[in-house]
Every structure is written in C-alpha cells, then in structure tokens.
Amino acid sequence: GAGVSQSPSNKVTEKGKDVELRCDPISGHTALYWYRQSLGQGLEFLIYFQGNSAPDKSGLPSDRFSAERTGGSVSTLTIQRTQQEDSAVYLCASSRTVGRADEQFFGPGTRLTVL
C-alpha cells in the first residue's frame, strides 16, 4: 500500500482482556514507531524499532505492554490485562531510517476503548 496501515481501526474490550494492535509500515521503511494519543494529551512515545530490534523501550507505560516486529515489516503492539486507563488512540508511524530529518508517516490509528 501507499501508506501506513493499522488494524483494527476500533477495538472495544473488557477490562482484564489482552489486545493486539497491528501496524503495516510503508514498504522499505526500516524505522517504525508506536505512540499513544489520549484525549487532550500530546502524542506519547512508546517504542521504536530499527529493523527488528527495539533499542529503546523506555516509553512503554508498564510491563503489560510489549511490541515486536518481524521481517523488518509488520509490527504488533500487545497490551495484556487491559485497564481503563489504556483507552486511547494508538498511532504507528514509519520512516526510511531512524534519523533526525527523516519524516515520519503516520497511520490512521487504532482507537482502543477498555470498558
């Protein structure tokens, strides 16, 4: 595809359930980023990948959050034992490389609602 895609677009789950969010970056982009956008808050950095490795996981809010990337392409963000405070829009972005001037291209996001 031409852009970054994310699925599902919307996810409603019950507290305590696990959820898995998927991101398909632009083909050829080696860098991939996950962000969380809560109402009235700026984008919160969660994790980034350079290829399949994640050099910086410091943005993950708790050990219930994990992410992986396989084949240098698709990435999944998993939230275990979801809590109501996890409700937010989860955005994925990709860029050609990890570099200060490289533009990030964002997907449309997954809106997660935890009841």
Next chain:
Amino acid sequence: KNQVEQSPQSLIILEGKNCTLQCNYTVSPFSNLRWYKQDTGRGPVSLTIMTFSENTKSNGRYTATLDADTKQSSLHITASQLSDSASYICEITSGTYKYIFGTGTRLKVLA
C-alpha cells in the same frame, strides 16, 4: 523536563482570515522542529521541518518560524480554507529519535 506547550488550545476563525499558532518549548538537545496537521480520525501529516539554523519555512499557505534563542515557534496560516479545520501539532526532535509532541491547537474554520 522536556516540554512542548502550544497556544491557543483552540481557535475559531472565518474562512479567508489569517491566523497564527504558537509553540514554546524547553527541549534539550534540540535537533529540529516540525509542525503537523492532524485531521479528525487520521494520523498527523508533516507540514514543515526546521533545523536549529533555519528561522522560516513555507509550505503553500503555511509558514513556520523558529526563534531558537527564545525557544519559540509559530505557524501562520494565510487565507484560511474550510479544509484547514484540524489540529496542528508542534513536535521537537531531541537527539536522533526522541520525538516530543505538544498537545496541539484545534482550529475550526467557519464559512
């Protein structure tokens, strides 16, 4: 603490009018500054990027300015259109990959 503050929080203007959005930051080290436009239900899209040494950058009707001494940036929108209604987000890149975002200004353009 690295922070990016934007003002106003929201703004309503009439079609055809100009407006200016503000971004103040306390981020170090500073690599570059981007302004993004985010339509409802979509991801942000980059409008401009400026490095430390640049003080103005234009993209059509959008003009961004940067004063690295006072750590202030502005985004000026000329001759606004209905399609400009969106959130505008200021982002500072710190180092190689640290991206720090403001909370955005929500702009509404009325006919």
